[in-house]
Amino acid sequence: MKWLxxxxxxxxxxxxxxxxxxxxxxxxxxxxxxxxxxxYNYNKRWQKLIPTHTVIQYAGSIGTVxxxxxxxxxxxxxxxxxxxxxxxxxxHSDNNKITFTLKQNYTPWSLPLKHGQLTVEPLTCGxxxxxILSDEFWVEEPDRYPKGYYGxxxxxxxxxFVGQRLIHHLNGKDKKRKSITAYYELNTCDFYxxxxxxxxxxxxxxxxxxxxxxxxxxxx
Amino acid sequence: xxxxxxxxxxxxSTLLTIASCDMIEYHPYDARIEGxxxxxxxxxxxxxxxxxxxxxxxxxxxxxxxxxxxxxxDVVQAINRRTDIDFVIHGGDLTDFGATKELLWQxxxxxxxKMPYVCLIGNxxxxxTGEEVFNKVFGDPNFSFTAGDVxxxxxxxxxxxxxxxxxxxxxxxxxxERDSFPQAAKRTLFAMHTKxxxxxxxxxxxxxxxxxxxxxxxxxxxxxxxxxxxxxxxxYGDGLMYYQCSNIKDRKYMIFxxxxxxxxxEVVDF
Numbered sequence: 001m002k003w004l005x006x007x008x009x010x011x012x013x014x015x016x017x018x019x020x021x022x023x024x025x026x027x028x029x030x031x032x033x034x035x036x037x038x039x040y041n042y043n044k045r046w047q048k049l050i051p052t053h054t055v056i057q058y059a060g061s062i063g064t065v066x067x068x069x070x071x072x073x074x075x076x077x078x079x080x081x082x083x084x085x086x087x088x089x090x091x092h093s094d095n096n097k098i099t100f101t102l103k104q105n106y107t108p109w110s111l112p113l114k115h116g117q118l119t120v121e122p123l124t125c126g127x128x129x130x131x132i133l134s135d136e137f138w139v140e141e142p143d144r145y146p147k148g149y150y151g152x153x154x155x156x157x158x159x160x161f162v163g164q165r166l167i168h169h170l171n172g173k174d175k176k177r178k179s180i181t182a183y184y185e186l187n188t189c190d191f192y193x194x195x196x197x198x199x200x201x202x203x204x205x206x207x208x209x210x211x212x213x214x215x216x217x218x219x220x
Numbered sequence: 221x222x223x224x225x226x227x228x229x230x231x232x233s234t235l236l237t238i239a240s241c242d243m244i245e246y247h248p249y250d251a252r253i254e255g256x257x258x259x260x261x262x263x264x265x266x267x268x269x270x271x272x273x274x275x276x277x278x279x280x281x282x283x284x285x286x287x288x289x290x291x292x293x294d295v296v297q298a299i300n301r302r303t304d305i306d307f308v309i310h311g312g313d314l315t316d317f318g319a320t321k322e323l324l325w326q327x328x329x330x331x332x333x334k335m336p337y338v339c340l341i342g343n344x345x346x347x348x349t350g351e352e353v354f355n356k357v358f359g360d361p362n363f364s365f366t367a368g369d370v371x372x373x374x375x376x377x378x379x380x381x382x383x384x385x386x387x388x389x390x391x392x393x394x395x396x397e398r399d400s401f402p403q404a405a406k407r408t409l410f411a412m413h414t415k416x417x418x419x420x421x422x423x424x425x426x427x428x429x430x431x432x433x434x435x436x437x438x439x440x441x442x443x444x445x446x447x448x449x450x451x452x453x454x455x456y457g458d459g460l461m462y463y464q465c466s467n468i469k470d471r472k473y474m475i476f477x478x479x480x481x482x483x484x485x486e487v488v489d490f
Contacts, residue, residue, distance in 0.1 A: 064246045086247075092356045093251035093349040132249065137348055144383055146419055154317060154348045157248060189248055191317055195287050202289035202329070207321075210245035 060212020080105040103128040121165040161187035181216040260359035263336035274368040281474040283311025283445025284467035298490035311445030312342025312413035318350020346381035371405035379422035408436040
């Protein structure tokens with residue numbers, strides 16, 4: 001539950017129109033004295049915590065539809081951390097479920113195309129941790145089990161993913177966003193990967209790779 | 221914006237390819253089931269019809285096949301090569317994590333058996349949404365069927381997984397099986413995933429459980445899995461034998477031959 005509140009708060013803050021650089025209210029060249037400089041630096045530090053993008057994703061093993069927000073950083077914004085909430089309908093299980101995802105993305109190359117309006121990112125890759133927010137699943141076995149009975153968690157899954165992206169730069173045409181990115185990703189989770197290695201005859205790579213599609217909106 | 225027919229064609233075929241290779245997964249525990257369901261009840265009809273009135277028949281017992289897909293494929297081929305097996309019983313633990321795809325992969329492999337088969341639920345199959353998926357794909361955790369004159373009572377004994385939320389073993393079911401024993405049957409064989417005395421079993425009722433098994437017409441023996449090794453024990457010293465089959469990784473399965481005199485069993489390496 002506390003995860004849910006935390007991530008909802010993050011999502012809300014991300015979808016609120018935030019013109020981060022206006023928050024400080026002053027431009028650096030108009031600063032007078034030490035106090036204003038301090039306030040400026042103070043604001044600037046906190047501004048780094050404001051999410052820089054929002055995402056919506058379909059499938060990808062973290063829910064049917066996931067909403068998220070996160071931060072782009074690094075010299076060429078090649079690093080990206082996103083937190084997401086996913087909705088998983090019950091299908092043949094008893095309850096609908098909400099999932100929480102922490103996703104770390106690395107994009108080594110950006111190739112500009114067509115007068116700089118479009119950019120292709122031929123490879124994105126990374127790791128994500130997903131947890132189902134439901135008591136049916138556990139991180140550690142409940143006390144009723146002998147210690148180390150299963151030796152794994154049913155609640156937290158680690159996934160590896162690779163994908164590609166196409167970025168459309170908006171050049172101020174859209175007042176809300178800087179760019180829109182369409183992406184797809186192929187992912188697999190921890191025990192699928194181990195199963196592939198231990199079952200080379202039955203399992204094929206395509207059996208354990210799963211698709212996800214998404215749209216990322218760059219706020220600033 | 222306009223798209224040429226060719227572009228539309230490419231887009232459409234890409235989408236169809238994606239849909240057909242089943243690469244969309246919402247979650248490892250998404251409980252999305254495609255393909256055959258209610259397998260136990262379908263196969264029970266086949267077993268009961270083909271063995272009606274039979275005095276001699278033979279079944280194979282395999283168990284604990286979780287995440288050993290290659291070995292499971294091999295045992296299916298090994299059993300198919302024989303012509304003397306009437307049906308197969310799986311003792312449970314088809315999955316390791318209780319994940320949906322794990323169970324469906326096992327189902328797809330086992331569907332390669334030429335003869336009908338039934339699956340019991342194992343403790344691993346209960347994890348996450350595993351139990352809900354198992355119930356849909358295979359059927360109720362407690363079930364029974366009659367082959368020849370033997371009534372097979374298949375019991376969910378994974379009490380630790382249910383933590384008192386449901387009665388395990390379910391004495392209401394067991395009593396009902398005994399009190400409405402089929403007329404065609406004269407003897408009883410019990411199958412379960414874990415034996416009395418195991419940490420999964422509700423051991424507070426282990427002796428009562430054993431006592432009630434003896435109230436069934438001519439109990440032949442009990443078969444079970446879970447321990448990943450072969451065992452044959454007269455558990456309570458009362459003559460009712462418990463046979464444990466090893467996990468499929470050990471590349472072994474058991475054959476039980478039922479005849480007028482009783483039963484014989486053998487362990488087969490594959």
